Amino acid sequence: MQEYKLLGQKPTRHGFGHALVTLGERYDNVVVLGGDITGSVMTSFFKEKFPDRFFSIGIAEQNATTIAAGLALSGKIPFFASYGAFCAFRNADQLRISVCYNEANVKIGGGHAGISVGPDGATHQVLEEVSFLRALPHMTLVVPCDYEEARKATIAIGEKVGPAYIRFGRSPVPQFTIEDTPFELGKALVMREGNDVALIACGALVWEAMLAAQELAKRGISARVINSPSIKPFDVQTVVQAAQECGAVVTAEEHQVYGALGGAVAEVLAKNYPVPVEFVGVKDTFGGSGEPEELMVKFGLTWREIYASALVAMERRDKGFLGSVRRATDVAVYEEETIEQQ
Numbered sequence: 001m002q003e004y005k006l007l008g009q010k011p012t013r014h015g016f017g018h019a020l021v022t023l024g025e026r027y028d029n030v031v032v033l034g035g036d037i038t039g040s041v042m043t044s045f046f047k048e049k050f051p052d053r054f055f056s057i058g059i060a061e062q063n064a065t066t067i068a069a070g071l072a073l074s075g076k077i078p079f080f081a082s083y084g085a086f087c088a089f090r091n092a093d094q095l096r097i098s099v100c101y102n103e104a105n106v107k108i109g110g111g112h113a114g115i116s117v118g119p120d121g122a123t124h125q126v127l128e129e130v131s132f133l134r135a136l137p138h139m140t141l142v143v144p145c146d147y148e149e150a151r152k153a154t155i156a157i158g159e160k161v162g163p164a165y166i167r168f169g170r171s172p173v174p175q176f177t178i179e180d181t182p183f184e185l186g187k188a189l190v191m192r193e194g195n196d197v198a199l200i201a202c203g204a205l206v207w208e209a210m211l212a213a214q215e216l217a218k219r220g221i222s223a224r225v226i227n228s229p230s231i232k233p234f235d236v237q238t239v240v241q242a243a244q245e246c247g248a249v250v251t252a253e254e255h256q257v258y259g260a261l262g263g264a265v266a267e268v269l270a271k272n273y274p275v276p277v278e279f280v281g282v283k284d285t286f287g288g289s290g291e292p293e294e295l296m297v298k299f300g301l302t303w304r305e306i307y308a309s310a311l312v313a314m315e316r317r318d319k320g321f322l323g324s325v326r327r328a329t330d331v332a333v334y335e336e337e338t339i340e341q342q
Contacts, residue, residue, distance in 0.1 A: 002181060004191055004210060009172035012203075013111055015150030016168050017042025020079060022151075023158040024050045030158065031071060033057050033064045033080040040170070041081040041111035061086045065094035065106070072104040077158060081109030083117075084167060088129035099163045100136045107157055108165045114203065114254035115287045115295040116169035125287030131259030133165050134232045140164040140185060141232040143253070143261070145206035146175045149229060152183040160185060167203065169254075171292045174207040186233035190242075194222035197310045198242035198249045202228050202261050204301075205252035205280065211303035216310055223310060234264050236272070243273045248313035250278045252306050254296075257281035276316035278309035 023030045024046055034056045038044040047054040057064040061082055068078040080087065088095070088110050099106045110129060117124045133141050140157055142164070144150040150168050157164035182189055191206070192213050201209040206227045213223035224242055228235065243249055249269065251262040262279040269275060282299050296302055 001190070001193065002178075004176045007175045007178070010147035010175045011170060011172050012144055012147055012150040012168035013040075013042045013170060015144065015147040016081070016109055016111075016154050016166060017045040019151045019154030019158070020046040021049050022155055023077075024053065027077060027158075029075060030077045030079070031055065033068055033078060035059055035061060035064055035080070035082040035087070037082060037111075041083075041109055043079070043081050043109070061091040062094050065091040065108075066098050068106045069094070069098040069102060069104040072099075072106045073102065077105055077107070079107045079109060079158070081111055083124055083126070084110030084113040084129050085124050085126035088126060088133060088165070092132070095133075095163075096136060100138045103138050103162055105161050106163055109154075110165055110167045112170045113167045114169055115282075115299060115301070116171040116173075116204070116254070116292045118171065118292045118295065119289050121289040122286040127254075127256050127282050127287060130167065130231060130253075130255050130261070131263065134260070134264065136163070138163050139232060141167075142185070142229050143167045143202040143231055144229050145201075145203055145227055146173060146177055148175065148177045148179065148181065149183055153185075153229060156183065156185050169204065173204045176207060176210070183229070186230050186235060188226050188228040188230065188235035188238040190224060190238065191227050192223065192225035194224035195245050196222045196248075197314050198224045198226060198246040199252065199306055199310065200226045200228050200239065200242070200249060200261070200265055201252040201306075202231065203254050205254055205306070208301070208303040209252055209306055212306035212310065215303065215307050221310070221314070228261060231261055231264060234268065236268050239265055239268050240272045243269050243275045246275075248276050248310070248317040250280060250306055250309045250313050252280040252301075254301055255281055257283060276313045278313045280305045280309050
């Protein structure tokens with residue numbers, strides 16, 4: 001198994017932008033639609049290389065999505081990117097009917113996702129779109145963990161026929177996968193072996209899960225870390241195997257706890273192999289203005305919450321699933337236990 005270590009920090013949006021150029025070089029029918037924020041979502045890379053295949057639609061997400069559907073039905077492979085808050089919700093009807101109902105080969109880049117937009121505040125911090133998009137028939141949905149995975153995922157959805165959405169952020173995040181790290185739509189990747197608890201994460205929370213596993217190891221707890229970038233199609237086999245071999249699961253994502261990665265995991269395990277599951281994510285609230293690192297702490301999206309949730313999930317398992325347990329959100333419990341261990 002590959003050993004993962006921190007290689008620096010890069011924004012996932014750059015992986016998306018560089019992959020668009022690669023796709024443009026491979027396929028003459030790849031086109032990109034811009035929404036007046038090309039420099040923010042890095043479609044500017046494609047615009048500079050292929051200006052004759054770039055079309056500025058303006059701040060009109062609904063129009064852009066409809067135009068993309070028409071281009072797709074005419075044989076093109078259109079990418080449209082904007083802030084996820086707008087290209088997943090403002091154009092929800094167009095995504096549902098013009099794109100997914102017609103199975104149009106449209107690719108949507110949802111930038112500035114999660115709380116990484118920072119000072120832009122709650123209106124621009126989309127934390128709900130994964131739940132909505134995974135419910136749309138025919139939609140492929142990917143949440144990459146770092147720059148390199150975002151690059152691979154963008155190429156993968158560009159080469160797969162059908163509607164697709166990729167979620168990426170603005171701020172630099174830890175880079176820890178490399179060119180040789182496996183990536184395949186519909187597959188999750190075990191990044192660290194372990195049999196005491198399974199930590200299943202996507203996006204920026206994958207690295208936090210790795211950090212949590214390192215801390216758990218100091219207590220003699222062996223945590224399996226699974227990177228699940230492909231939310232739809234979903235890797236049922238890897239998740240069920242983790243539940244069978246670990247008996248306790250924690251999900252972690254920079255998204256509402258409802259209906260996204262955590263929802264997918266819960267659905268799979270409820271049907272195939274029920275075990276205790278704890279969910280790390282935003283708890284039914286909107287975001288706020290602040291620096292990304294501050295917001296990750298404020299909303300409980302760090303390795304500390306994953307660590308604490310792992311202890312709770314294992315305690316639920318050991319007490320017979322529904323036994324009385326501590327709350328993972330009780331930070332004081334975590335801090336007290338950590339001090340004792342040190």
